[in-house]
Amino acid sequence: MSRPILWMVAAPFLYWCSAAPAGTGDAAVGEDLANRYCIACHGPGGSGSGPVPPLAGMPAEALVRTMQLIRSGDRESATMGQLSATMTDQQFVDLGAYFSNLDPVVDALEAQRLHHVSARVCQWCHEDVYEQWSGSMHARSTALSDPIHELMYRQEVGDPRAENQVHQRAQTYPVCLQCHAPNAAQDGVTKLDAMAAYAEGVNCVACHRISGYKGVRREGGGLRLGLLAYETSSVLQGPKGYPFDQVRTPDSPHTGNPHIDKLDAFGQRVSASLPLEASPRILRTSELCLGCHHLRPNPQGVPLCATGDEFEASGAQVTCQSCHMPVVNGIAHHGMGGGHDNAMLARAVLLTVDLEPTLDGVRAHVVLQNKLPHKMPTGAPFRNVQIQVTALDDKGRILWQNYQQHAQKEAPEAYLFYQLADDQGQPAMPPEATQVGIDTRLDPHERRTISYDLPFRPAFVRAEMFYNLVFEGMKPRVLELTDDEELLQPRRMAFYETRYRP
Ligand code: HEC
Ligand code: HEC
Ligand code: HEC
Ligand code: HEC
Ligand code: HEC
Ligand code: HEC
Structure with a gap:
């Protein structure tokens, strides 16, 4: 050229x-x-x-x-x-x-500078997608904007605004950035405020230059995580099958390549500054997500997050996009809700209660049906859910509850969590853990019934599921890093109340 x-x-x-x-x-x-x-x-x-x-x-x-x-x-x-x-x-x-x-x-x-392109550039023409992405955790995936990540990043690495930081245990370039700030990782930089495209974390070009998936497991045992698991291109990748070199013209509004829409004075095709290649094989499959979401072990090899393994074990044929990128107003929604998103949480579990009469009271069967092809809760190892069960009289007064303060001690059957442990089996934080301690989360598509015998006949029995992003003990430290008081509030993700009818 x-x-x-x-x-x-x-x-x-x-x-x-x-x-x-x-x-x-x-x-x-x-x-x-x-x-x-x-x-x-x-x-x-x-x-x-x-x-x-x-x-x-x-x-x-x-x-x-x-x-x-x-x-x-x-x-x-x-x-x-x-x-x-x-x-x-x-x-x-x-x-x-x-x-x-x-x-x-x-x-x-x-x-090869596509990874320096800020989401602001895409915003010019993709305002709606930009707005959706801005509200997602992908746009807040670095320690500059996610206080929960910042807490662990500062413990394990250091200052996200400083250059030449290393992962303190491994003494190597912080692996975190391969997933949490892939554009910075490409340049081997740790000063994340040096450029908009670093600070934006998982921004538009972070996903839209992924052109292939190599898998996270290397031949011979090791792992390649995040960016390293992918092939990347210097050309934007899109989900539709546009021919790379076909100009979009007023006569072909739906077929031409939308990023190549200029003709020069002689009517010749002019390549756009951000050319776009058809790549449905990666953008329309779960592989796009798996490099970052498959699994991540700590330095001792203990799995911290394993959404991809869970998903594979479930045998599901759906893609991550089918749930996490629903089509809204004709385009795939980029909000990608998860544990931070109440509406998304509300769709995770089908919660019901059946009451069975006994001699002197009722047996309440609380049925949890995980609708997801991954665990619930999935992801970060400190996500947890408590299931509060309450019996009420017909004035709405509480007669009984399965726990008062916290389910962990009082009603362990009603606590869904993943706890890592040290050599002695004592609870340990993700970086130090040497083994899996307890895992009571719902398996993919699992149906689980928790039953309580009540020695009386209540008017109503209510079940509620409360989701927490982190364990109680971590909350004070996270709150030191943010003004967002809502962030760590328990979220009521499901609710079901039934009347006892003899
Ligand atoms: C100058 C305007 C402009 C800019 C800047 C721009 N785009 Fe586009 N892009 C378009 C138009 C127009 C379409 C076609 C939309 C349609 O077909 O409805 C499009 C379509 C796309 C598609 C869909 C292609 C497909 O295969 O379906 C993707 C993905 C995309 N753009 C990504 C980006 C990214 C990422 C950036 C920033 C790095 C960007 N665009 C910047 C104008 C732009
Ligand atoms: C986490 C990865 C990820 C990020 C970040 C991301 N995208 Fe996408 N984008 C996708 C995937 C996957 C699809 C295809 C969805 C499908 O068709 O199932 C897509 C589709 C699109 C489309 C076509 C939408 C449609 O349905 O026609 C446009 C346009 C687009 N992206 C632009 C952007 C822009 C602009 C940004 C940044 C503001 C961005 N994307 C950030 C993964 C991402
Ligand atoms: C909408 C597209 C567009 C944007 C945005 C744009 N330019 Fe340009 N620029 C052009 C075109 C087309 C030319 C050549 C024709 C002309 O001079 O207008 C040009 C020419 C130039 C030239 C003259 C180069 C020469 O050899 O004479 C400079 C300098 C320049 N641009 C700098 C910038 C800077 C700096 C920015 C960002 C602040 C910018 N441009 C943003 C399209 C753009
Ligand atoms: C380049 C790596 C990368 C890719 C590719 C990627 N993600 Fe993510 N994703 C992340 C990181 C890092 C976070 C966590 C941000 C945080 O909480 O600090 C995240 C967060 C999320 C969350 C929100 C979790 C929460 O806490 O609410 C969901 C849901 C999600 N991603 C789904 C997807 C899906 C679906 C795809 C594929 C279409 C995808 N991601 C592709 C890195 C990636
Ligand atoms: C059937 C719909 C569905 C499919 C398919 C699905 N998810 Fe989810 N996902 C959800 C719902 C609902 C939640 C919220 C409940 C939760 O956090 O477990 C969620 C939560 C998440 C979270 C949030 C974890 C956190 O820490 O907050 C991540 C990450 C995630 N999914 C990734 C994926 C990936 C990657 C795939 C594909 C391999 C996928 N999901 C497939 C529905 C789905
Ligand atoms: C293989 C990719 C990958 C690597 C490497 C990685 N993470 Fe993450 N991390 C994710 C994804 C994806 C999520 C969000 C979804 C989930 O919870 O699984 C996440 C979520 C988190 C969260 C929870 C954030 C929140 O908002 O609740 C913390 C904390 C975290 N990571 C810390 C780290 C630290 C510290 C490192 C480096 C030592 C690191 N991660 C390395 C992919 C990665």
Whole structure:
């Protein structure tokens, strides 16, 4: 592909006129600006694209003066006039510092900078998906924005704003970032506020450049987790089967590649700066999720999360997307709810109560039917559920409850949790555990009945399930890291009340 290098012609002229740029530029600020405002047209890393000239390697002063000329209207630019009008000299200088420091790019596809593209770029044209994603845990997957993750990250690694952090036990690059901040992991960086695309965690390009799944288990035993389990592309991957090179035109609104919709003056196809490849084999299957969600053992090999193993054991034929990305208003919803999402939790378990008369009272059968092809609760090892069972008289007064304070001691049959243990079998936190202690969670599709004999005849029996993101003992420490008081409140995920009819 030949690229017009317009600035080489323009630059000498520009040096003769206009004032010197203000101050020195901050390349990091410039990079952030570039990722937000420039690269959708000028290509990742300013690598240029079709008729849009490359900016990588452009001398800082030439870039600043060009932007000033465009802003003042002395240089005409249909595409950039409005944008430049909203920007300051200092921003031009910062952009100059960034672009001038990049190696001039020969070919956009060689640039491999897709992983630096901020979700803000996609927001321009995908406002609805952007909003959904912003509310998801994927957008809050780093220690900069998830206090529960931050607590463990600081314990096991260190400061998410510092460079050269290592996983303290392993003394290697923190494996956490392979899943929680994959764009930073690609660059081997630990300073997560260095770039929007790092701080955004699992952002658009983190998923939409995944082109294949290698599996998390390496030949010979080891594991490759998160980003390392995938093949990635320098071209965006989409779920539909668009031919890569077919232009979308008004005559073919549903077939052409939507990211290749420009024709040049001669009617030739012009590649977009963010070309898109058809990749339904990965985007429409669970494999897209498994590299990050399959399993994760701690350094002693004890499984912390194993949603993928659970899913495989269930023999389910559905995909993760079928539940976690329902189609809403014609597009796959990117909110991807889980334990943080009350509406999602409400769909997990079918909870019912049957009452059977006995000689002097009733036997209450509380039936839990896990609707999911993974455990309930699944995921992080400190998720837990308590099932509160209450008998009431016909005035609604409480006659009996299966526990008062907490189910763990008072009604262990009504406590669904996963506890890791040390060598002595004592409860241990995820990093230190050497074995699985207790696992009372519901298995995939499991139907479980918990029965209570009541020596009296109540008017009503009520069952409620309360979901907790973390164990009680962890709550004070998490609350030191957040102002969100709702976060750790128990959530009532299911409720069923039945009247006793003799
Ligand atoms: C909507 C697409 C678009 C966006 C966004 C955009 N540009 Fe451009 N840019 C162009 C096109 C097309 C040209 C070439 C034609 C022209 O000069 O208008 C160009 C030309 C330039 C040039 C002149 C290069 C030369 O060789 O003369 C500079 C400098 C430049 N852009 C910088 C930027 C910067 C910095 C940003 C972000 C703040 C940006 N552009 C955002 C489309 C865009
Ligand atoms: C300049 C506008 C524009 C920008 C910027 C843009 N897109 Fe798109 N994209 C579109 C349009 C238009 C469609 C077609 C939508 C449709 O078919 O309804 C599309 C479709 C898609 C699709 C669906 C393709 C398929 O196979 O179904 C994906 C995935 C996608 N974009 C991802 C992204 C990502 C990720 C980014 C940011 C890195 C991005 N887009 C930035 C305009 C844009
Ligand atoms: C966790 C991974 C993940 C993230 C993060 C992600 N996507 Fe997607 N995206 C998918 C998957 C999977 C599909 C395909 C869903 C399907 O068709 O079943 C998809 C589909 C799409 C589509 C096509 C929707 C449709 O139904 O036609 C667009 C457009 C899109 N994504 C844009 C984005 C944008 C923009 C962002 C960032 C704001 C983003 N995606 C973030 C995984 C992701
Ligand atoms: C690049 C790695 C990666 C990929 C790919 C990925 N995820 Fe995630 N996902 C994460 C991380 C990391 C979190 C946890 C964020 C946190 O809580 O700090 C997460 C969180 C979630 C949650 C929310 C859990 C909660 O606490 O509420 C759900 C649900 C989820 N992902 C589903 C999916 C599905 C479905 C797919 C595939 C379509 C997918 N993810 C693909 C890394 C990934
Ligand atoms: C039948 C619908 C369904 C399917 C299929 C499904 N899930 Fe879920 N998933 C749910 C529901 C409902 C929840 C909320 C209950 C819970 O947290 O266990 C959930 C919770 C989660 C969570 C949240 C864990 C946490 O820590 O908060 C993750 C992660 C997750 N699912 C990943 C996946 C992955 C990966 C797949 C595919 C391998 C998948 N799910 C398939 C319905 C489904
Ligand atoms: C293989 C991918 C992967 C790796 C590696 C990984 N995580 Fe996670 N982590 C996830 C996913 C996916 C979730 C969310 C869904 C779930 O609960 O399973 C998550 C959730 C968490 C949570 C719960 C967050 C919340 O909001 O409740 C914590 C804490 C956490 N991880 C800490 C860490 C730490 C610390 C490391 C590094 C030592 C790490 N993780 C490494 C994938 C990973």
